[in-house]
Amino acid sequence: MSEIGLGQGSPGPDGDPASGGLRADIWGLVRNSANHPNGLTVIRIAMIPAIILLFSFPSSRFLVFLAALVFSAAAFTDYLDGLMARRQGKVTFMGKALDPVADKLLTSSAFIMLAAHGWVPAWMVCVIVGRELGITGLRSVIAGKGVDISSSRLGKLKTGFQIAAIIPLMIHYPLLAIDFQAIGQVLIWIALGFTVWSGVDYVVKFKRVM
Numbered sequence: 001m002s003e004i005g006l007g008q009g010s011p012g013p014d015g016d017p018a019s020g021g022l023r024a025d026i027w028g029l030v031r032n033s034a035n036h037p038n039g040l041t042v043i044r045i046a047m048i049p050a051i052i053l054l055f056s057f058p059s060s061r062f063l064v065f066l067a068a069l070v071f072s073a074a075a076f077t078d079y080l081d082g083l084m085a086r087r088q089g090k091v092t093f094m095g096k097a098l099d100p101v102a103d104k105l106l107t108s109s110a111f112i113m114l115a116a117h118g119w120v121p122a123w124m125v126c127v128i129v130g131r132e133l134g135i136t137g138l139r140s141v142i143a144g145k146g147v148d149i150s151s152s153r154l155g156k157l158k159t160g161f162q163i164a165a166i167i168p169l170m171i172h173y174p175l176l177a178i179d180f181q182a183i184g185q186v187l188i189w190i191a192l193g194f195t196v197w198s199g200v201d202y203v204v205k206f207k208r209v210m
Contacts, residue, residue, distance in 0.1 A: 044077045068171045108128070
């Protein structure tokens with residue numbers, strides 16, 4: 001990334017060339033990050049505050065729908081960074097460690113907000129978030145022993161169903177005669193099943209390693 005100087009970049013709205021250069025430099029940083037798998041993971045984490053902010057107004061159908069869109073875009077980066085890592089040959093230890101953490105931060109934040117609005121049972125969120133925290137701790141211990149910490153197939157199914165449940169639950173209100181809340185309630189039960197199942201699977205694997 002080039003240095004930002006007074007003589008670089010196009011002038012900003014106030015006539016200051018530095019402001020234009022700053023915006024160009026920030027945009028360049030974002031584009032460079034989007035072209036690297038780990039950069040996409042960081043972008044996914046950076047989108048979480050925007051989702052929380054938009055979803056803080058549950059009475060606004062527009063804002064909760066916008067929050068669901070931003071969440072969907074953030075979740076889509078999970079697919080993109082994995083695809084990009086395999087195609088570019090950039091599957092790294094950092095990526096294996098950071099990607100699941102980003103997923104857990106994204107989904108846990110959404111579930112906590114949903115529980116705060118009373119749109120999902122709080123006990124479900126406790127089970128899901130508790131599992132995520134516990135397994136993250138186990139993965140850290142396993143990583144310290146030099147064992148592969150990439151997500152298992154069950155873990156990926158768990159994340160997929162959690163995301164599939166969160167999107168309609170966030171939309172919440174009926175749209176185009178579709179009861180999104182009912183769809184989300186069905187999917188969250190499936191997600192809960194995979195969450196518990198994959199958690200038990202990780203514990204079993206942890207015992208074998210230890």
